[in-house]
Amino acid sequence: MQELVAIASLGSVYLLFALGLSTAWGTIGILNFAHGAIFVSAAYGCYELLEVRQLPVLVLAVVAVLIGAAMSLLMQVLVFDQVRRRASSERAAETRILIGGIGVAMLPIALASHQTKNLAFGLSASGFEASVWTIGGVRVSSVQVATVVCAVGAAAALAWYLRRTRAGLALRSLGVDDQVAALMGIDRRRYAWATMAVAGGLAGLAGVLLTLNLGAISAESGDALLIKAFACVVLGGVGSTLGVVVGCFTLAASEVWVLTQTSGMWVEAVSFGIIFAVLLLRPQGIFGRQEVRRV
Amino acid sequence: MSAFYASNLVLVQATLVAILLALSIQVPLRLGVFSLAGVGSYGIGAYVSANLVLREEMGAVPTMLVSGLVAAAVGLVLGVVIYRLAGLYLAMATIAFDLTVGVVALNGGEWTGGPVGLFGVFADLTMGLLFGTVVLVLVLVHLTEVGRLARRITTVREDPELAASMGVNVRAYRLTAFVVSGFLGGLAGCLNTLTRSAVGLQDVSFHLVVVALTTIIVGGALSWRGAVIGAVLFTWLPSVLEVVGEWQEFVYGLIVVLAAIFLPTGLYGLWCSARRRVVERFRPPVRPRRPDEPDVPAATVAPEHEVAAR
Secondary structure (H helix, E strand, O other), X not given: OXXXXXXXXXXXXXXXXXHHHHHHHHHOOOOOOOHHHHHHHHHHHHHHHHHHOOXXXXXXXXXXXXXXXXXXXXXHHHHHHHHHXXXXXXXXXXXXXXXXXXXXXXXXXXXXXXXXXXXXXXXXXXXXXXXXXXXXXXXXXXXXHHHHHHHHHHHHHHHHHHHHOHHHHHHHHHHHOHHHHHHOOOOHHHHHXXXXXXXXXXXXXXXHHHHHHHOEEOOOHHHHHHHHHHHHHHHHOOOOHHHHHHHHHHHHHXXXXXXXXXXXXXXXXXXXXXXXXXXXXXXXXXXXXXXXXXX | OHHHXXXXXXXXXXXXXXXXXXXXXXXXXXXXXXXXXHHHHHHHHHHHHHHHHHHHOOOHHHHHHHHHHHHHHHHHHHHHHHOOOOHXXXXXXXXXXXXXXXXXXXXXXXHOOOOOOEXXXXXXXXXXXXXXXXXXXXXXXXHOOOHHHHHHHHHHHHOXXXXXXXXXXXXXXXXXXXXXXXXHHHHHHHHHHHHHOEEOHHHHOHHHHHHHHHHHHHHOOOOHHHHHHHHHHHHHHHHHOOOOHHHHHHHHHHHHHHHHHHOOOHHHHHHHHHHHHHHHHHOOOOOOOOOOOOOOOHHHOOHHHHHHXX
16 A cells, blocks of 8 residues: 555656656657756755745745746747757757757756755755655655645646647647648747746646655756656657556556565666557557658 | 877877767767667677676777677667667667666676676777777778768668668668667777776766767767767867866756757868858859950850850
8 A cells, every 4th residue: 555655656746747748749849858957956946945045835836836937938948949940850850959958958957966066955944844644554745645636636737728728729739730730820939838838837846846755856866757757758648648647657656566576776777668668569659649641 | 299198198098989989879860860879889888898808808809899799789689679760769769778778787786896887897908909990980981971872871861761762771771770889889888998997887877878969969960070070079178178177067068059059060060061161252253254255164154145145
């Protein structure tokens, strides 16, 4: 039973992080390699803020969302938009957005590792103590409950928005064919900005929640999380919200299982194995649609 | 000169290794295969060579060959498995491969030395051999950048469907990219181990992917000259710019971003287009001349003037 709690909270962190990544990739075609850097920076920003002034946890979460959204938006405007405008073809743009993302991720990470001297940092200065409840022998902390509620809520809201609203339809149509979408009067730039801001905000929230949950994180933890989120997205299918949810909890369950069954540090390899297996057996993912491409 | 060489021997060695590592990413990229598996091959080469020297006491040349071939074989298997993937999927799958090699190295027990790594790997590697190897590789790569083979490679990259319709076996080319990338990466890893006589987890990290990508993006992705420019630049930059010091990562990130936005063809591409512009300027201008001007080559005369001249 304790494992189930671990799976739920770990999977929820993955979910908060992967939702934005998946939506941006599935709709506006941007796989943001700096997503992990946003996650870390939001947590780090809160840490620095706490040095200056005492703040309640709820305010910190809002600050993290704002930091994440602002960073993500800045990246979109200053880097990805510029690359797209200058690139000769869609394929060239894709490659250079990936490379630009790797580069832009190095900036805040370098800053954070320099300031923290590569040590892990936490949010204990907020004086926040998670309350722990024991229900039938299973320990559950308030942070874990908050993580699960936030993640499931965000996923449900996003799914509703994409499926049920007009704007969501417009966003999805960008993912199918952005030229035709432009002909239908959809302003790609505006949707891209909004998508990236939401994606960054979710990553920021994930950063603070994971930091509260673990006690401390290091500046480098973003890279590992990025690969894991990629595994979740690929497993579920790019662009499918339900797919990401299933992918995240499957990965979390596999990792917790490997952690309890094996010794050593093989747990990191689980996500790589999933990436390989999915790309080989079912490249479109569990809930993905087969891409139709004309020569 | 020789004093300079002696005092910077480590940097020279690092530059040569960096060139090979950059090539292991660049060669597949030139074939349109966005594979970053070269870094994983680098790790394989690094650990295999350490084991060969420590356990079998092999010499430098056989160690280089075996490490390269082992990494190439792994590259072939990987290629067979994932060559159908394209774009970002391929990039991420190969990054997963690189990191898997890292996890194996961490858990490899006495074969890899775990988190500590392996030390005392001494073999009879001379600077001459190191230079010779890199030059040989560069010559071979250069041969793929001229003539018919170069045109085929360009077509496979720019338009695989067109290449297939012209009778080019695209699948074979793409698989070859994985094998060559594996060999070059393995060779680079082996040479790195032999020059530094040690191997550790830093030789299979994600950081190396960044380094290799940076090298070719800034130098230029479509020619070995770009790899050389990038390798020299990024190996020597920290020692030249003392100021950068602890902000090295930050500066590198900034360079990568700027290169991704403004330099799609890298420094070498910039140099090529600049040279082309200069050549254009000094070429005698092609302009219509008056009919009474002497020595008018017929081809350069606009038709209506030609008629008027008659």
